[in-house]
Amino acid sequence: MNLKPEIEACFAELKDIRQYLHSCPEVGLETVETVAFVKNKLDDFGISYENIGVNSLLAKVDGSEAGKTIAFRADMDALETTEETGLPYESKVVGRMHACGHDGHTTTMLAFARYLADHRNFKGTVLLLFQSGEEGFGGALKVIEDGLFEKYDIDSMFGLHNWPGYAENQIVIHHGACMASEDRFDLVIRGKSGHASVPHLCVEPFAAVADFIKGAQTIIPRKISAHDKAVISITQVHGGSAYNIIPDEVIVRGNVRTTADDVQDTIEESLGQLAKGIATTYGVEAEFTYNRKHPVLINSTPEPAIKAAARIVGEENVLTNELPAMGSEDYAFYMQKTKGCFAWIGNGKDSAVIHNSKYDFNDDIILVGATFFAEIFEEVMQQV
Amino acid sequence: MNLKPEIEACFAELKDIRQYLHSCPEVGLETVETVAFVKNKLDDFGISYENIGVNSLLAKVDGSEAGKTIAFRADMDALETTEETGLPYESKVVGRMHACGHDGHTTTMLAFARYLADHRNFKGTVLLLFQSGEEGFGGALKVIEDGLFEKYDIDSMFGLHNWPGYAENQIVIHHGACMASEDRFDLVIRGKSGHASVPHLCVEPFAAVADFIKGAQTIIPRKISAHDKAVISITQVHGGSAYNIIPDEVIVRGNVRTTADDVQDTIEESLGQLAKGIATTYGVEAEFTYNRKHPVLINSTPEPAIKAAARIVGEENVLTNELPAMGSEDYAFYMQKTKGCFAWIGNGKDSAVIHNSKYDFNDDIILVGATFFAEIFEEVMQQV
Incomplete structure (x- = not known):
């Protein structure tokens, strides 16, 4: 795989972040401590941010010159499930667990944020949305109601989800309907x-x-x-x-x-x-x-993501003809507001399924996901 | 109506008994205080008794000469209902109420017991069964399992229930199926x-x-x-x-x-x-x-009861062609063991329905019921 060396170099630290977040799951719109943790990291990277929605956070990286605005989204919330993995970094809270890998999505976005902080020679603005309440709590709607698309003229938006059953070097990107x-x-x-x-x-x-x-x-x-x-x-x-x-x-x-x-x-x-x-x-x-x-999650413009993915895992590992999932995803609301797409990154063929008490996010794919976002960014935003 | 004058003479006292029992409802097989109260009254009347089943009581009145044994049954248990009558003798226990008139049945049986105590010139034995747990608690089965029909060779058995919707001077006695x-x-x-x-x-x-x-x-x-x-x-x-x-x-x-x-x-x-x-x-x-x-409550031999009823309320007020009730009654188990019948005595045309929080037993029919039992006794047992 062609991973970004700058991202790969941070792997030990990224694993620590992911496993720390895993141990402190927060549910629904109550992602207070997770947001505080993310803010702290963004401060370290020198990236500005603003609160949005309910306990969601919008970070902003301006390029060296003016240009269009694109956005990336990671979700942060955990589930009301009691963890049964027995891992050293198992949830400290009985009845709460990162059983859908949003700990990994948050870490992936932080890895990408750090990369962006060091790569500001581009035209435009990149927004990084850390979202609460994806698991049926209306987190995306809260962000939209709080004016995301009024405050920013977002040209396109990208998101990802880890996906058990696919290998770590497989990326699934649908044309059209991606999730139900x-x-x-x-x-x-x-x-x-x-x-x-x-x-x-x-x-x-x-x-x-x-x-x-x-x-x-x-x-x-x-x-x-x-x-x-x-x-x-x-x-x-x-x-x-x-x-x-x-x-x-x-x-x-x-x-x-x-x-x-x-x-x-x-x-x-x-x-x-x-x-x-x-x-x-x-x-x-x-x-x-x-x-x-x-709503149905429709990938209106998957092409830049497909190109970006191919550069990382090779064309043969970018799967564009998979059946859509009958599960749903509140990222769908963003796709009603702007163009873009949502991709699945394999969490390993043997991974436990999401929402299962034995599930764990695969740390290796932090690197795949963050590189994927970086490649999309380079594909979509004019570099100077 | 041709009521027994000796029974009628006790009306004030019987009303007090009934209203006292109404105020202290006990549910299911837990009729401890009610049994104690009944024992006390039987002691006053000079009638012997034995415990049977679970918190049921079997009183026995021997005639002056030997002969067959017959039995009468009254149920004693209340319902888990909060009373809403606002009566001066309303239930003292929230969530418990004599909403099926078993307080009245118990009082009726006591009135009959007192009558019998003074009329012992007959051949045989009369058993008076005060039964717990009729309302779905298996009270009758407990009595049968405790050997009622082994201890006594019961020739026939009679019971009654007050019945809202019929007048106080109406007695319903079915041929065959009486209750479902x-x-x-x-x-x-x-x-x-x-x-x-x-x-x-x-x-x-x-x-x-x-x-x-x-x-x-x-x-x-x-x-x-x-x-x-x-x-x-x-x-x-x-x-x-x-x-x-x-x-x-x-x-x-x-x-x-x-x-x-x-x-x-x-x-x-x-x-x-x-x-x-x-x-x-x-x-x-x-x-x-x-x-x-x-089981189905079958009146196998209603004839003596029909004759007895006619002497009290007149033939025209003994209704023998009414439809059976689709409600059930654990007296049915006794009718699988011996012959006899079960009668309904009108609780008044305007009475609230049984099991309703506004229901009350009609004290007037204590006299009808006790006279009815006395007339059956005289019909069935040879007087000397």
């Missing part, structure tokens, strides 16, 4: 409670629940093209507390993934129609709420 | 958990849940004669704890009522077959448990 949309829905079915012996005096909710569950699974095969990708999963049903009482209310919850906006629209509309249908059939009230959590 | 069987079932559907985005890597439990719910409602219309009475109610479904995780396990619970043993058999078998069917269809494990809680 994620939507969550709630259906509250309200009938009329009563004794189990007299259902005719109640309005029974469970037949409606059953029809909704089965009806939901007709939407993809009947209303979505076989060429499209989508998943509807019922994930929760809760109702009733006694053997002999028909409950008033049953709650059904679920999850929708798609890789195209129009498919997402069709599913939202169809689930809503289904809810109305069961209400009519069974005389229940069916309150349906559809919450669009993450 | 109650069975409870649990279905644990076990699949394989996983992320909502990859259902093909999981074994999804909710489609099986939906099929079970709908399939259960085909059993009565398709496998049970239109002449039979039965109810299958799904009363609980619980599974899942996150929007984006398909759970391993979903629990479905429900309730079955019938008024005939063969119908009960068919439903148990059919639900079991349905569970096997969905397991085959969806590749889930379906652990089905069917718990026969109360």
